[in-house]
Amino acid sequence: MADIRLEGVGHSYDGGETWALKPMTWTWRTSRAYALLGPSGCGKTTLLNIISGLITPTVGRIFFDDRDVTGVPTAGRNIAQVFQFPVLYEEMSVYDNLAFPLRNRKYPKNEIDQRVRQVSQLLGLDHVLRRRSRRLDPGRQQIVSLGRGLVRAQVAAVLLDEPLTVVDPALKWTLRSKLKEIHRDTGHTLIYVTHDQTEALTFADEVVVLNDGAIVQAGEPAELFLSPAHEFVGHFIGSPGMNVLPAEIVGDVVRVGQADVGSVADGLPPGPVRIGVRPEFVEITGARRSPGVAARVTGIDRMGAYDLVHTMVGDHPMIARTAAGASYRPGAVEFLHFPAERTFLFRDEVRCGSLAPLNGRSPG
Amino acid sequence: MTAGTQVSGEVVTAAPAEPAEPHETRADLKRKDNRAWWLVLPVVVSVAFTAIIPLMTVVNFSVQDVFSPTERVFVGLDWFYEAVRRPENREAFVRTLLFSAQVLLVEIPLGVAIAVAMPRRGFWVSVALVLVALPLLIPWNVVGTIWQIFARADIGLGGWTVNNVLGIGFNYTLDSTDAWITILVMDVWHWTPLVALLAYAGLRSIPEPYFQAAQIDGASGWATFRHIQLPRLRGVLTIAILLRFMDSFMIYTEPFVVTGGGPGNATSFLSILLSKIAVGQFDVGPAGAFSLIYFLIVQVLCYVFFTVLTRSGR
Numbered sequence: 001m002a003d004i005r006l007e008g009v010g011h012s013y014d015g016g017e018t019w020a021l022k023p024m025t026w027t028w029r030t031s032r033a034y035a036l037l038g039p040s041g042c043g044k045t046t047l048l049n050i051i052s053g054l055i056t057p058t059v060g061r062i063f064f065d066d067r068d069v070t071g072v073p074t075a076g077r078n079i080a081q082v083f084q085f086p087v088l089y090e091e092m093s094v095y096d097n098l099a100f101p102l103r104n105r106k107y108p109k110n111e112i113d114q115r116v117r118q119v120s121q122l123l124g125l126d127h128v129l130r131r132r133s134r135r136l137d138p139g140r141q142q143i144v145s146l147g148r149g150l151v152r153a154q155v156a157a158v159l160l161d162e163p164l165t166v167v168d169p170a171l172k173w174t175l176r177s178k179l180k181e182i183h184r185d186t187g188h189t190l191i192y193v194t195h196d197q198t199e200a201l202t203f204a205d206e207v208v209v210l211n212d213g214a215i216v217q218a219g220e221p222a223e224l225f226l227s228p229a230h231e232f233v234g235h236f237i238g239s240p241g242m243n244v245l246p247a248e249i250v251g252d253v254v255r256v257g258q259a260d261v262g263s264v265a266d267g268l269p270p271g272p273v274r275i276g277v278r279p280e281f282v283e284i285t286g287a288r289r290s291p292g293v294a295a296r297v298t299g300i301d302r303m304g305a306y307d308l309v310h311t312m313v314g315d316h317p318m319i320a321r322t323a324a325g326a327s328y329r330p331g332a333v334e335f336l337h338f339p340a341e342r343t344f345l346f347r348d349e350v351r352c353g354s355l356a357p358l359n360g361r362s363p364g
Numbered sequence: 365m366t367a368g369t370q371v372s373g374e375v376v377t378a379a380p381a382e383p384a385e386p387h388e389t390r391a392d393l394k395r396k397d398n399r400a401w402w403l404v405l406p407v408v409v410s411v412a413f414t415a416i417i418p419l420m421t422v423v424n425f426s427v428q429d430v431f432s433p434t435e436r437v438f439v440g441l442d443w444f445y446e447a448v449r450r451p452e453n454r455e456a457f458v459r460t461l462l463f464s465a466q467v468l469l470v471e472i473p474l475g476v477a478i479a480v481a482m483p484r485r486g487f488w489v490s491v492a493l494v495l496v497a498l499p500l501l502i503p504w505n506v507v508g509t510i511w512q513i514f515a516r517a518d519i520g521l522g523g524w525t526v527n528n529v530l531g532i533g534f535n536y537t538l539d540s541t542d543a544w545i546t547i548l549v550m551d552v553w554h555w556t557p558l559v560a561l562l563a564y565a566g567l568r569s570i571p572e573p574y575f576q577a578a579q580i581d582g583a584s585g586w587a588t589f590r591h592i593q594l595p596r597l598r599g600v601l602t603i604a605i606l607l608r609f610m611d612s613f614m615i616y617t618e619p620f621v622v623t624g625g626g627p628g629n630a631t632s633f634l635s636i637l638l639s640k641i642a643v644g645q646f647d648v649g650p651a652g653a654f655s656l657i658y659f660l661i662v663q664v665l666c667y668v669f670f671t672v673l674t675r676s677g678r
Contacts, residue, residue, distance in 0.1 A: 049576075052576075052580060054576050054579065054580075073579070074576075074579040074580050075579060075580065075581075075582035079580060080580070081576070081577070081580055083573040083576070083577065084573070085571075085573070087573050087574050087576075087577040089591045089592065089595075090595055091591070091595045092591065100581055100583070100591070101580075101581040101582055104581055104582040104583050104584065104587060105582055145577070148577075148581060149580070
């Protein structure tokens, strides 16, 4: 177990023209469960393969604690990696699969046996040890692939590259809790790659959001939800994602069209800005009771436990989440209020401040 | 054949729905469904012309002694007994079997080795593919002619080199072993590329994570081959083995051109012997019986290979 430190690590597949992974400095702290979240093609798998040594980064150095492993081949890094689909030595039994990494490293026979039994007990594979691995269901097969990584001593980290893709939904929950259990029991550092926010948020101590080859925000699930540092995080996390509305700072007031929606607390220079607010926090209020913008209702999605009210503010769509049974009518004009502590201002997609109440001019 | 099974499949699945509808009896359904059999007709007709009718003429000959187009006598299974009993035939059978075994033993491992050694990506992939595939593009009798000349001790580059540079006496027109080796090397040269290409295709279809996992598990090159590549080549190798067995067991053109079956009977394989009987001596009766037995042997051996190879995979 070790801290995994990336120093200026970046990777380019085309000799430096474009970066699949922009140079970054980042530390994966030992014993934590991380989720690496991002859309397809954002560099998640590249980052993972750099950590496990399958790819040598174009620039930068990698340290496991203080040991520089940049040039160390995969086999020497003690990384366990699980891929999108189960990778097994299909003609071997489960036992032989688990023993394979140790046999390759010429461990003595009794030690192999002891370690394999330890891992199989941990993963609940005891009763299938003698079975041919290809006869197992995909979920079990993934567990076996995981076991092949865990069987080695001093595993530095367990990397999981969207491991539940091939597993059917009913089994996903079981497997995910199994993974959490393993994490608790072994204390291995876990890095779990996914593009599924639910998977990431329920699984991890810390979620790292990757977009376009760069880390845009990292934090606890609640932090990413309540306080997105980047427009992308707002869009990507939450369902539906954060609303974004073009606005302008005039003096210390934030204006959408002609309407004042709040003031600026952070001394931002005037100019165009984008307001970001999650549907969960948009309030539909009675006419002109608070600072807000006029919005025309275009439709309502009845989601069962809640309703999503779709509106248009000028040309921009805005969604508000309300209690189930909302009585808004399509075509009606309502007023939307953005609560100060949950509304943020973005410039160039990066958060630059937050909305403050409109002092003296606002009842709420 | 395929169309036939599909249609009959529909007929069968339609029938069990019957108990739910009391007014429609099983007989009603049967009469309706039977029209589907007409769909099989095109297949039956084409198979009849391509396979059954030609085969039946052979069957027809095999049970008769034909003296002339108008004079023929029914002899029952006599030609079959004779074909099995004749020492010449038995020797040719053993010879052919031995040849096929040697062909498989050399070409399969060699083909796999070439496939593993071929580049996986980049410019050299196409170069390697073209080079490997080249022998496959040459017509059989041209291959025979090439080797007939190449292996000659007096003017052939190969034969001359073996005699005068390596100093080993080599003459395939006089020495049985030399003739055998020439035919075998020729077949290896001609057909190993097929095995190599099939194996290469099989290797390329293995997803990258398998190799990555092997790297993580610290597997050596040999262990990677043994536990990842080889198991995943099972399918293509089954095809390669069947194709190479059938082809080599029925080899005709090349030995006919190179050695003509000689010296003596050293390279008289079953097909060469058969054509001697059928075309050379025009004994259509014995030749008919011979070819039916030949046909049967190929079928049985292929079935055995296929069964063994697919069983061992389960």
